[in-house]
Amino acid sequence: MSDTTLKATAAASGASATDRFRTDKATATAQAVADTERVNTLATELISAVHDVIRQNRVTYEEYNALKAWLISVGEDGEWPLFLDVWIEHVVEEVAGADRKGSKGTIEGPYYVPGAPGLPSVSTLPMREDEAGTPLLFQGQVTGVTGEPLSGALLEMWQADDDGLYAQFAPGIPEWNLRGAVTADDEGRFAVLTIQPAPYQIPTDGSCGALIAAAGWHPWRPAHLHLKVSAPGHETLTAQLYFRGGEHVEDDVASAVKPELVIDPRPVGDGGRQVTYDFVLDPAS
Ligand code: MBD
Ligand code: FE
Numbered sequence: 001m002s003d004t005t006l007k008a009t010a011a012a013s014g015a016s017a018t019d020r021f022r023t024d025k026a027t028a029t030a031q032a033v034a035d036t037e038r039v040n041t042l043a044t045e046l047i048s049a050v051h052d053v054i055r056q057n058r059v060t061y062e063e064y065n066a067l068k069a070w071l072i073s074v075g076e077d078g079e080w081p082l083f084l085d086v087w088i089e090h091v092v093e094e095v096a097g098a099d100r101k102g103s104k105g106t107i108e109g110p111y112y113v114p115g116a117p118g119l120p121s122v123s124t125l126p127m128r129e130d131e132a133g134t135p136l137l138f139q140g141q142v143t144g145v146t147g148e149p150l151s152g153a154l155l156e157m158w159q160a161d162d163d164g165l166y167a168q169f170a171p172g173i174p175e176w177n178l179r180g181a182v183t184a185d186d187e188g189r190f191a192v193l194t195i196q197p198a199p200y201q202i203p204t205d206g207s208c209g210a211l212i213a214a215a216g217w218h219p220w221r222p223a224h225l226h227l228k229v230s231a232p233g234h235e236t237l238t239a240q241l242y243f244r245g246g247e248h249v250e251d252d253v254a255s256a257v258k259p260e261l262v263i264d265p266r267p268v269g270d271g272g273r274q275v276t277y278d279f280v281l282d283p284a285s
Contacts, residue, residue: 008170010206014078016169017110021081024114070207077206081110086202090255093238101145102280103229104260105239111166112158112226117176121185124193125157126176133162133195135272136265142188142229142279149188150281153231156181157192159224164198188231196265196273197223199247212253222248222257227279234281241277 142153167177202219244264265273
């Protein structure tokens with residue numbers, strides 16, 4: 001295990017994820033809370049669902065206070081983005097993507113950062129001189145639902161390194177390492193050289209880790225590439241791609257794997273791997 005792995009604490013990555021959320025998303029929530037009737041419905045049903053669990057399981061005061069302590073510590077650790085994206089977001093995405101005609105998407109997770117370095121259609125993601133991991137050539141085409149190429153589509157990519165760590169959320173990694181915004185060519189084609197990421201382990205030293213340990217669960221997500229694919233006049237697709245046969249593809253702690261998102265890169269001569277994956281974007285609604 002490298003030095004950076006040892007220093008990637010829950011509190012540090014949680015604080016970064018919380019700051020990130022506040023900057024990018026928390027300002028856009030005013031509209032969601034403006035409809036009193038809607039908030040009444042959602043809050044009433046959510047609270048009522050908790051009441052049902054308490055009655056059905058005859059929850060004790062000891063358990064109630066353990067819950068209270070745990071909820072307080074999730075906030076202190078900055079792990080609300082992690083908790084929500086791991087255990088809740090996949091159902092929000094399921095509802096949001098139900099009518100999609102084009103490519104399947106999945107959850108965004110807590111580690112997207114807008115504004116990654118712009119790259120041409122054929123490029124290499126920013127990486128260290130000695131970046132560890134199996135080289136991966138990821139190529140494909142972006143089209144609309146009737147097959148028309150989407151000239152100049154934007155492919156934002158972010159991923160963990162060979163230690164399962166994300167730049168800007170673990171210390172000691174260059175700011176934009178393994179993060180880039182690739183502009184596809186006139187036919188919507190792209191070819192990006194990167195490395196195959198390692199599986200991601202939820203920090204074990206924070207509140208989410210404590211829940212996992214107390215419940216006897218495991219903390220792993222399968223190795224994955226994150227993507228946002230966008231083009232003018234089209235719905236932005238947020239997706240992740242997983243690797244066939246990889247660890248935890250069948251039991252992702254974040255429940256975000258779909259069969260359409262599992263790729264199987266083929267070995268190429270130099271010890272690397274290569275895969276073609278095309279994206280189909282829905283028209284903007
Ligand atoms: C991740 O890397 C991730 O993608 C999600 C969804 C949750 C935690 C860590
Ligand atoms: Fe991730």
